[in-house]
Amino acid sequence: MPVHRLPDGHGVERFRKRAKTLLRHVRAEVPEALGLVAEFHPRPPRALRLSDAQLVTARMYGFASWPRLREHLATVERYSRSPHLVGPSPEEPEEFLRLACLTYGADHPGRTGETGPLAARRPWLRTANVFTMAATGSADALAAALAADPGAARAQGGPFGWEPLLYLTYARLDTPGEYVRAARLLLAHGADPNAGYLWDGLPSPFTALTGALGGGEGDQPAHPRGLELARLLLEAGADPNDGQALYNLGLGGSFSDDTVHLRLLLEFGLGRGEGGPWHARLGPALPSPRQMLRDELATAALRGGPRRARLLLAHGAEVDGLGGHPAYGGRTPRELALLNGHTEIAEILAAAGASAELDETEAFIAACMRADAGAVAGFGPEPLARALVRSPGLIGEAAGGRRPAAVRLLAGLGFDVNHLRRSTPLHTAAWNDDVETARTLVELGADPSIRDTEHDATPLGWAEHGGRHRVAAYLRDLG
Structure with missing residues (x-):
């Protein structure tokens, strides 16, 4: 049922x-x-x-x-914690920590850089308490503090009510610290390698491992010692079935086909086991480890990750397993690859025995997304008419997949280059820092002055907010 x-x-x-x-x-x-x-x-x-x-x-x-x-x-x-809603504090150690850490809601570029002038004026802030010691990687001071009070390794405090290990893994400071040594000290004194919180009460835990690896819908940076910290946490018992970490580096935010984090998590048991203490706490609210592998293969197919697809299949991902997120639309991985123009992944999945069932309109869309003009011409006018009704924002999907050739083909077929739902295709290209697709869109008539419906910002505004410098420079040159 x-x-x-x-x-x-x-x-x-x-x-x-x-x-x-x-x-x-x-x-x-x-x-x-x-x-x-x-x-x-x-x-x-x-x-x-x-x-x-x-x-x-x-x-x-x-x-x-x-x-x-x-x-x-x-x-x-x-x-439940809501770090993104915590306001400025008159207490300087609290304010330092508030600015030093990712909050996944207030992480505009340069915010963590505001700690530099504050720390320069108040150098004692680095060692003001066990939480600032962790955030700054002040290992010597932390060692002394933990020797005096070992229980401080699991204390909750600071502006977000976190444990020290969370301040350490979510800190993003320019000044280098002894973060790996500091993390070892905390773990040796009883810090929980599975420490985490529920962001605004959402069921997917933001763990210390999540913080170390970074990523997310704001393309938050990894910790400067992220992979070393992640391995240390996993060796100490952190569960590799970390759904939020996988989302942040997969379905959420900009996508790359990098497999380093997946290889590390698979080495420590991603896709196996019971899901660790967070699954024991939250039960059916979290996907099973097996479902996480399904989701990752679906993500690789949806967003274009052939290296990820091969790696996941080699580690037992179900070739026709359905992803649980609404973004997958109940499609098999091969269907997702075909509908998004990822021919190489579709072939990898087919060789592994994957199935796909597309109706005529979907097959037409698949041909458009792989920019196969000959195949598109062979369909005739009826599938085009249905596709225009069923998927009017198809150029936005092509732009999101960094497919300028598909954008050009779709525009020639009558799809609106300025289609606005939440944003336009040009907003998407701007967020991806994809100059080639942005230039293609503008040549085809994209209007860079259109504002999105959520933030009331132009594509240039998106690029500037996200630190997408290449496409921001291109859009500025348009005047």
Whole structure:
């Protein structure tokens, strides 16, 4: 029986109200409510009580009982942090840490650089407390502090209520520190290698490993000693099935076919085991290790990573396994590769026995995305007409995949080069720092003055905000 996705950021009172609403609808004989009871109650009673409605509500979201759901929500509340919402502090050590660390919501370029002048004026901040010692990699001072108080290695504090290990792995400072030595000291004194928090209550934990590897929707940088710290954490017992780290370097943010982080995680057991302590805490809210491998292969197919695809297949990824994120659309990896013009990956998957079923319009779209003008011409006008209705933003997808030849072909077929949903294709090329695609779009009539619907910014604004210097220079030259 398919379960519903647990809504993000809601406490137990929200679910109590849902159970009461369900009870009320069942008593009113609303068909949808009766269907839920039939599907999710193990022994539907003749007269539903509130406890039955609570059981159905829990099972709808993958929990065996109402107490299990309440326990999960209490766990989410316990570990929830919102570092991006923490405002400036008059306490200088707190303010130093607030500016020094990635928060995944307020990480505009140059923000962590603001710590430089502050530290220059107040050099004592580096060793003000165990949290600043960790963030700055001040290993000698940290060794003395931990010798005096070993429990400080697991203390929670600072502006974000984090443990020292999190301040260390999320810090992004220009001045070098002895970060690996400092991390060893913390781990030797009992720091949890699986330390983490739930960003704004979302169920995917941002762990110390996540912080070390970086990445994400803002293309946050890795820690300057990121891979060394990641290996140290894994050797100390960090679980390699880290869904947020995988998302940050895969589906989220800009994509590269680099496999270094995947090789490291696979070496320590990615895709195997029970999922570690976070899976024990959060249960059905997190994907299984096996599902994480499916998601990674789907990401490689969707975004164009042949090296990743080969590596994942060599480590047992299911060739037709479906990714769980809505971005995959319930497609097999080979279908995703075909629909996004990634011919090499489609061939790799086909050689491994992958399947794909595309209707005529989808096959037409696949030909467009691989810029196969001959194949496109062979379809005739009807698939084009259907594609224009079904996928009006196809040029944006081609731009996001860095496919200028496909952009040119699609524009010639009548797809709108300025199609605006959340943003335009030129916004996408600007965020990718993709000058070739941006130039192609402009030559085809893309308007660089159009503003996106979320931030009210032009493509140049996106490029400047994201530090995309090459495409920013090109767009400025347009005047």
